[in-house]
Amino acid sequence: MNIDKRIADDMAANGISFVTTVPCKQLAGVIEEIDQREDMLHIPSNKEDEGMGLCAGAWMGGKRPAIIMQNTAIGVTINTLATLIQYYRMPLPMLISYRGELREPVACQVEMAVHTKALLAQLNIPTYHLHWQKDVEELDNILKYTFMCNKPVAILTDANFWGGYGDQ
Amino acid sequence: MIRSEILREIAPTLRDQLVVCNIGIPSQELHAIDDQPSNFYMLGTMGLASSIGLGLALAQPKPVIVIDGDGSILTNLGTLPTIGNNAPSNYILMIIDNGSYGSTGDQPTYTSQRTDLTGMARAAGCARVVEVQDVDTGPVLEEALASGEATVMVVKCDSGNAKMPVITMDPVVIRDRFMKAIAS
Numbered sequence: 116m117n118i119d120k121r122i123a124d125d126m127a128a129n130g131i132s133f134v135t136t137v138p139c140k141q142l143a144g145v146i147e148e149i150d151q152r153e154d155m156l157h158i159p160s161n162k163e164d165e166g167m168g169l170c171a172g173a174w175m176g177g178k179r180p181a182i183i184m185q186n187t188a189i190g191v192t193i194n195t196l197a198t199l200i201q202y203y204r205m206p207l208p209m210l211i212s213y214r215g216e217l218r219e220p221v222a223c224q225v226e227m228a229v230h231t232k233a234l235l236a237q238l239n240i241p242t243y244h245l246h247w248q249k250d251v252e253e254l255d256n257i258l259k260y261t262f263m264c265n266k267p268v269a270i271l272t273d274a275n276f277w278g279g280y281g282d283q
Numbered sequence: 284m285i286r287s288e289i290l291r292e293i294a295p296t297l298r299d300q301l302v303v304c305n306i307g308i309p310s311q312e313l314h315a316i317d318d319q320p321s322n323f324y325m326l327g328t329m330g331l332a333s334s335i336g337l338g339l340a341l342a343q344p345k346p347v348i349v350i351d352g353d354g355s356i357l358t359n360l361g362t363l364p365t366i367g368n369n370a371p372s373n374y375i376l377m378i379i380d381n382g383s384y385g386s387t388g389d390q391p392t393y394t395s396q397r398t399d400l401t402g403m404a405r406a407a408g409c410a411r412v413v414e415v416q417d418v419d420t421g422p423v424l425e426e427a428l429a430s431g432e433a434t435v436m437v438v439k440c441d442s443g444n445a446k447m448p449v450i451t452m453d454p455v456v457i458r459d460r461f462m463k464a465i466a467s
């Protein structure tokens with residue numbers, strides 16, 4: 116299975132046509148896939164809160180959005196999640212690389228990993244953790260759930276999900 | 284002129300357009316001067332008006348006017364390259380550059396000193412950037428709407444706020460009626 120194509124196909128099948136991204140090494144493949152697709156407008160953003168603003172506007176304009184980002188961005192987006200996405204009740208699927216989890220080679224990444232689920236829980240953000248590649252089977256349901264309830268929803272994808280770093 | 288005087292002057296133009304308005308007193312002033320379902324008032328999230336407006340302009344064909352502030356642009360400077368590289372022709376960013384954080388008591392921003400937002404917008408890749416004196420805002424906004432090009436307006440004006448009531452409308456109501464105005 117090509118996991119990057121599978122994710123993009125599920126997003127397209129759920130009507131997602133506006134995607135903003137800030138890269139992570141683990142997300143490089145899916146970002147490249149989305150950039151090439153004709154059925155999705157890809158607008159890279161410079162910071163994740165900016166990206167959430169783009170998504171809010173795109174959704175009000177009639178397009179289903181998504182943001183692809185690293186879990187280290189949770190800290191810089193808390194105010195935006197609370198006062199824009201949640202306060203105005205907007206759907207936002209967040210495909211998040213969960214750095215600092217099992218098979219992580221970079222120690223610094225663990226420092227935000229230990230806060231990631233606690234911060235999302237504090238914000239009452241529905242959170243799904245994909246650990247095995249087969250967990251991608253849940254993605255379609257998660258996206259449907261997001262647009263059903265008009266909430267931000269976190270999809271954490273760890274190094275094991277992406278196949279590790281070769282020697283790890 | 285101060286911000287509220289400019290808003291009062293351009294209200295007849297804004298009335299027929301989709302408007303995304305900056306947090307705090309700018310939204311309170313616009314709401315008090317001429318509340319419209321086609322106005323999206325930001326009640327929080329300083330800095331994101333330009334981004335919300337850009338997403339909206341990219342998603343649908345109607346013109347979108349963003350009323351932003353110098354302080355909010357400075358806090359989300361990454362917005363300028365995103366606008367410079369992606370803004371469609373229906374996007375107008377009007378930065379009310381009063382050289383201050385007006386809503387919080389007119390503390391000076393760096394645009395009251397050496398920082399030049401017009402130059403920064405150009406350097407970020409924005410093609411049509413117009414620096415405007417407060418008194419000329421109306422005609423320049425009309426020109427921007429007629430130009431068929433994405434436009435960044437930097438409106439130089441005085442610092443100061445009109446005393447207007449806080450917006451008590453529910454955010455979901457603001458958003459819902461705005462979406463209906465977009466779709467109509």
Ligand SMILES: Cc1ncc(C[n+]2csc(CCOP(=O)(O)OP(=O)(O)O)c2C)c(N)n1
Pocket residue numbers: 194286305306307308309327328329351352353354355356379381383384385386387
């Ligand atoms: C993260 C954050 N920091 C500070 C504030 C407080 N705040 C609200 S409006 C504002 C000033 C915005 O200035 P500007 O965009 O220039 O608008 P003006 O009122 O001058 O037109 C500030 C500092 C906030 N809402 N959010």
Ligand SMILES: [Mg+2]
Pocket residue numbers: 352353354379380381382383384385
């Ligand atoms: Mg200001």
